[in-house]
Amino acid sequence: MTMPTTGRRRDGQQPSRRGRAGMRGHPWLTLTTLSVGAMMVSLDGMIVTVAQPAMQSDLGTDLTGIQWVTNGYLLAVAALLITAGKMGDRFGHRRIFLIGVVGFTATSVAIGLSTQLGWVVGLRVFQGAFGALMQPATLGLLRSAFPADRLNMPIAVRSAVIAASTAAGPVVGGLIVEKADWSWVFFLNVPLGAVVLCLGAAVLRGGRADGATGRFDLVGTVVLAGALCSLVWGLTLVPDQGWSHPGTVVYLLVAAVLAGGFVWWQRRADDPLVPLRIFRSARFSVGVVTMTVMGFVMVGAPFVLVFYLQNVLGLTPARSGIQVLGLTLLMIVGAPPTAFWISRCGPRTPVVLGLTVTTVAMVALSRLDAGTGTLKMTLFFFVLGLGFSPIMIGGTKLVMSSAPVELAGVAGGMQQTAMQIGGSLGIASAGA
Structure with a gap:
């Protein structure tokens, strides 16, 4: 991408001065760094889920106790996402992101060395807090590195990385637990964290946005x-x-x-903390609602489908995991063309069509029974995955491009919180 060397960019940020800063602030290197960070957090969540049975046995606890390994993490993330985004707006997204990386990596090591459930749960809460620092910062840094009208492809790449990590998590987690023990699920974050920290220190550029104040x-x-x-x-x-x-x-x-x-x-x-004027933008409000729907379907549907595949159709865990891969594979493959599509016609039509396709797929999946063939079921999964890309990319674009640059962190926190709440609603509704 060609960036001007003098004057101001359209988004109000000072332009990158390549001659003096070298790699610092380079948009695509920034995207690479943030994608690896997003991959670390996403991969960790899926791997830990797979490792919980082994953790329950080794730590000598019951199902309620081991659930707190996940619940403690999720509660910390949910409570701090928007606050973390505001901290990035106030004190610099680069600083907050790097603090999150260091803390996330350090707590991962401490969890892997723990032998008691109480320590594991407590450290998972801290890990969730540091993960919350990282997530809105990735979107805030993208918003400052790319003009608002060129956010489509960066968001698509980030979404594809998260989808790939989600798909790989159960496989990687299964191999680690089978060949080593559950502690290596957390030790895996050490090399990933080191890579992100080195890249972030060299590449990221993110002081406080113009218009941000120091009060909290x-x-x-x-x-x-x-x-x-x-x-x-x-x-x-x-x-x-x-x-x-x-x-x-x-x-x-x-x-x-x-x-x-x-x-x-x-x-x-x-x-x-959240200036309510941000919701005066209809595009922003629609984007938040869209991300809530996305979280509801993306988390709630697989929650039910995994039980259906194993308890109704009698598939093995490995086979059921392969069946569900269609949901994430279509997100990975569909992300780049969706970004080009949104660049040409805007997010409105892709989001509406994505929601329509997702609705059709959910209606079809609701009619599954014990006699449904795997070929027909896989087709439904692919249709559902086909609708995810335009919803994810279009919804994120609506949220991030509609917010002022000085509120990019708050917008990123709102996007992440909307998905978190949507996912919790999805599991609650599906479970009930």
């Missing part, structure tokens, strides 16, 4: 974290207890009250 909304941070934790935790109870159980209802009500209090405070705070 601590009240908003605490209230929003409480609301998101209550919501996610309440949704995790739904598969076992149902929507009407008193425990579920209490957590969801607390989430609703805190969410209302958060909105009230944001209208009055001098420097709000």
